[in-house]
Amino acid sequence: MKKSVIFLLVSVFALLPLTYVFAEGQQEAAESEVVEFDFWTTQTQSDRQSTIQVLIDTYTTLYPNVKINLVPVDENDMVSNVQTGAMSGTLPAMIEGSADMHVSFGVEGIIDTDATMDVIEQVGKSNFYEGPLKMLESADGGSYYGVPYHGWIQGIWYRADWFEEAGLEPPTTWDAIAKAAKYFYKPDENQYGILVGTKAESYAEQCFTPFAMSNNAGLFDSDGNLIFNSPEMKEAVEFYGELAKYNPPGPQTWRARDYYLQGKMAMFFYSTYIMDDLALAEVAQGSLTSENFENLKGTSFDPDLVKNTRMAPIVSNDSDAGFGTVVSFTFLNQEDKRITEAASKFVAYLYTQNAYITWLHMAPGGMNPMIRGIAENARFQNDPKGIFKNYGPEKMAEIIDGLNNIESFGIVEGQVIEAASTVTAQQIIPKMLYSITQEGEDVDAAMAMAEEEMEKLLK
Amino acid sequence: MNNTRKQLDRAQRESILGWGLILPAATIIGLLVLYPIIYNIYLSFFDTSLSGNNTFIGLRNYENVLFDPEFWKAVWTTLIYVVFTTVGTTVFGLIVALVMNKEFPLRGLVRSLLLLPYVAPVISVVFAWKFIFDPVNGLFMDLTVEKLGIFxxxxxxxxxxxxxxxxxxxxxxxxxxxxxxLMILSRLQAIDKNLYEAADIDGCGGWSKFRFITLPEVYFVVGSIVLLRVIWNFNKFEDIFLLADNVEVLSVYTYFKAFTGSMEMGQGSSLAVIQFVLLIGFIIYYVKKVLKW
Incomplete structure (x- = not known):
């Protein structure tokens, strides 16, 4: 990571004299007035911030009449921040976030779909993978609430060595998952079977969705009627509640993945972002291990963890289901059209090969390309941390292929159901799962309440 | 004649000076406090939308809030929180103040160390607590389950x-x-020692001295502190939200209502107004009955 940043910085400075000449010529032609806009990103980590800043600096060196302010916003705060921005008339020109969120903004009518279309046309519509682009399409078709930029898939990461030793099947079916979770749940030894989200946060819905989808349980039918309260859904909820019993104690969210890195857990739901942490011993070592805290019960960091970890990207029951998220750029309505225009030009620049690969290399495995021709690119495959080499090209191909087949509540038989994004944004399902697993609420009662909430939203 | 005119001028000048001095503060309060409050009350009668097309719906927001069982659950949680924290801080603070009023070696050091929890930034303290009570890696569980076997x-x-x-x-x-x-201690130090000496001569015990001298002397300080604590804790957000966001006191409930998912600003505003009315009602009652102003 650092090396690539330094390399980029050096190359930027090396190119500076050239760009000055170029820029001077440009400047004369361009308007002398500087266009300034805010860019909100969900990449809040400081190393990612600096990489994005390098891309911005490179761009603004080429186009000195543009000024871009990078603002990190936590994923869970993005919706509320955009909403307060809309109320106070201080919306940023562009944001980066999940496709679901962008669809819900689109429904609210605060997205400039002309600008997204503009970028899609510049990049070339046929260059995008269809699946991700579909997730951003408006219900009436034809316009898009965002442009897909990168994406991740989620699956169950598990200790293959433990499974082998115990003679258990890989956790790909409901039965295999439940059996393994129970088998490895040994609270007396401070070891837990599985991690599924039980805190009322997005992570819970991310873990739950593949169970619902693999049981053919959706939120809406293809005509947009609410069909949440179905026997299939109930079965999935009950199964999820059962799995949650083999969780570490109390409400849990993705942060508990540390327990896996410490060898205290057999399985956990996580995105391909974890490839980074698993492959990098130093990252994991920085967390709570008995090497750092001698008196804590548990094993020390295992350097063989990567080798012993596998991922099951699909959950199977009545059907197969995977889960993932497409992260996209979108443009929020601005009074000054020049601002949106400048932002869309910047986004088009981010799709150019070098900029794109630099961005994706911030989190190899976690950020996967959304346009064709990048995954096969030799420069892309040669990431600075060597993570792709570690996992091999086949695994990577599988991940990228998985991205094209993401299942979501928002697409039913090829129809985009916008209301599903609103339900997701309102976190109704996570709240329901929390009340069942943590407050001991009865499944029927909790589901009826969730249904009522959803109906209220749809009015 | 001349003299009265001059006096009038002075009075006018005084009042102009007065206005001049108060104006910056009044403007700031008006802009940053009054305006949001009034706008909030205004919003509470509307069904708000992000695109700015608000529709007037009268008291519907209030109706929705008041008939929502979750709201009453939040009121109940808030009451429990406010009562127990106020009684707890007051009693504990009083006891510590009484102890710190006695002479003992290193008293100065202990007195200043006691202030640490109050001056430490809330976010770092919250993370320390979360770390200590983590179920899998926390020191508390390690100590009580593994080492001592209490649980x-x-x-x-x-x-x-x-x-x-x-x-x-x-x-x-x-x-x-x-x-x-800190507040009680400073009051304790101002109590006239002669009162205790007189009580000694009259043969009073420790409890009687506390009951009839100390308590009446600190009554109004304690009364004011209780009022402040109720106001602060009734509106408390950050401590609770950071430590355990599943404890839905009114402020946390309002936050979730107004800001998660598609925002219900209208309902959030009506919640804030209700919270405000509840608090003002309490303050008026308390100031009249307890502080006897």
Missing amino acids: TERFNLIGTPSAAIWVTIIFSIWRNFPFTY
Whole structure:
């Protein structure tokens, strides 16, 4: 990571004299007035911030009449921040976030779909993978609430060595998952079977969705009627509640993945972002291990963890289901059209090969390309941390292929159901799962309440 | 004649000076406090939308809030939180103040160390607590389950809904008692020693001295502190939200209502107005009955 940043910085400075000449010529032609806009990103980590800043600096060196302010916003705060921005008339020109969120903004009518279309046309519509682009399409078709930029898939990461030793099947079916979770749940030894989200946060819905989808349980039918309260859904909820019993104690969210890195857990739901942490011993070592805290019960960091970890990207029951998220750029309505225009030009620049690969290399495995021709690119495959080499090209191909087949509540038989994004944004399902697993609420009662909430939203 | 005119001028000048001095503060309060409050009340009668097309719906927001069982649950949680934290900080602060009023070696050092929980930034303190009470890696579970065997199994003290409210209460007492202690201590030091000497001569015991001298002397300080603590803790957000966001007191409930998912600003505003009315009602009653103003 650092090396690539330094390399980029050096190359930027090396190119500076050239760009000055170029820029001077440009400047004369361009308007002398500087266009300034805010860019909100969900990449809040400081190393990612600096990489994005390098891309911005490179761009603004080429186009000195543009000024871009990078603002990190936590994923869970993005919706509320955009909403307060809309109320106070201080919306940023562009944001980066999940496709679901962008669809819900689109429904609210605060997205400039002309600008997204503009970028899609510049990049070339046929260059995008269809699946991700579909997730951003408006219900009436034809316009898009965002442009897909990168994406991740989620699956169950598990200790293959433990499974082998115990003679258990890989956790790909409901039965295999439940059996393994129970088998490895040994609270007396401070070891837990599985991690599924039980805190009322997005992570819970991310873990739950593949169970619902693999049981053919959706939120809406293809005509947009609410069909949440179905026997299939109930079965999935009950199964999820059962799995949650083999969780570490109390409400849990993705942060508990540390327990896996410490060898205290057999399985956990996580995105391909974890490839980074698993492959990098130093990252994991920085967390709570008995090497750092001698008196804590548990094993020390295992350097063989990567080798012993596998991922099951699909959950199977009545059907197969995977889960993932497409992260996209979108443009929020601005009074000054020049601002949106400048932002869309910047986004088009981010799709150019070098900029794109630099961005994706911030989190190899976690950020996967959304346009064709990048995954096969030799420069892309040669990431600075060597993570792709570690996992091999086949695994990577599988991940990228998985991205094209993401299942979501928002697409039913090829129809985009916008209301599903609103339900997701309102976190109704996570709240329901929390009340069942943590407050001991009865499944029927909790589901009826969730249904009522959803109906209220749809009015 | 000339003289009166001059006096009038002075009075006018005084009043102009007065206005001049108060104006910056009044403007700031008007802009940053009054305007949002009034706008908030205004919003509470509307169904708000992001695109700015608000529709007037009269009292519907209030109706929705008042008929929502979740709201009453939040009121109840808030009451429990406010009562226990206020009683806790006051009693604990009083006891500590009484002890710190006695002479003992290194008293100065202990007095200043006691202020630490109050002055430490809330975010760092919250993370320290979360770290200590983590069910899998935390020191508390390690100590009570593994080392001492007090509990048979590990549990999530901060996360479990039934325990979380008590953890936030204890956290609040621990964090805020230094303020109470400081205020009471400064009052204690101002009590005339002669009163205690006279009581000694009359043969009063320790309890009688506390009951008939100390308590009446600190009554109004304690009364004011209780009022402040109620106001602060009734509106408390950050401590609770950071430590255990599943403890839905009114402020946290309002936050979730107004800001998660598609925002219901209208309902959020009506909640804030209701919270405001409840608090003002209490303050008026309290100031009249307890502080006897």
